[in-house]
Amino acid sequence: MQIFKNKVILITGANRGIGQSFVKALLNSEARKIYVTCRDLKKMPAFDADRIVPLQLDITDDKQVAMTAITASDTEILINNAGTLSPGNMLQGNLSGMENDLKVNYFGTIKMMRAFAPILIKNKPSLLINIVSIAAYSPLPSIAGYAASKAALYSATQSVRIELAKKDVSVYAVNPGAIDTDMNKGSDWNMPDPDSIAIKILESIALGKLDIVPDDMGQGMYAAWRDEPAKLSKIFSDLYHGENYAI
């Protein structure tokens, strides 16, 4: 994957899950420097390479975002991977969980895009990669707030793609289905592992695909949505047994 060779890359939420898998895959792709960021550096795995630069970064914290942009001003590829998921449906789910998902997934990622847009423009040609979710298209009711935060992020990603189109910054939207990480702990679904998905995502980026659905489950949901969004309601209402409504 030549596109990553000798590049300076920053990844948010790099301490576990898909973020950690990106780091491993990018080390194999001969990236020049990888800023691996996370909220608590004590939780960062030892990646054991001189090219790794760990930084503390909570993407909702304005000061930390600003400091990171100063320290990592040589970034050429930004991977906005950090995210949270609060379960709950739209009509009865916990509102503070929904607000937190918006705060991290939507506003946190916007803060990162705003802080790094001038850097990516300066260091062009550059890449901005947002890890969104298939939930942006297909809101499973048991994670309705998360889905709404990802739909908002998907919209923001498309706006920024246009805003940066003439600046030589390519903006990617990655919309996976369910992947076997802590985010899906306890689920009995048959899910792909994050290492293989991270490689698939990077391969698609290398091919210049701006909209990426890297897994079979995501592809199926995307196809149903593209055909007719109401079809997803049918699939999900068969899967979803719902909360009990007080009538």
Ligand SMILES: NC(=O)c1ccc[n+]([C@@H]2O[C@H](COP(=O)([O-])OP(=O)(O)OC[C@H]3O[C@@H](n4cnc5c(N)ncnc54)[C@H](OP(=O)(O)O)[C@@H]3O)[C@@H](O)[C@H]2O)c1
């Ligand atoms: N797994 C899936 O099925 C799936 C599907 C589609 C999309 N995605 C998206 O893929 C991305 C990675 O998810 P994952 O499955 O790898 O989840 P994960 O294993 O739960 O990891 C989430 C990562 O985000 C970090 N994070 C959370 N809040 C943060 C904040 N305010 N600032 C900085 N970092 C923060 C976490 O850090 P801490 O360790 O400090 O909590 C952790 O590193 C997310 O955006 C997720 O929405 C996942």
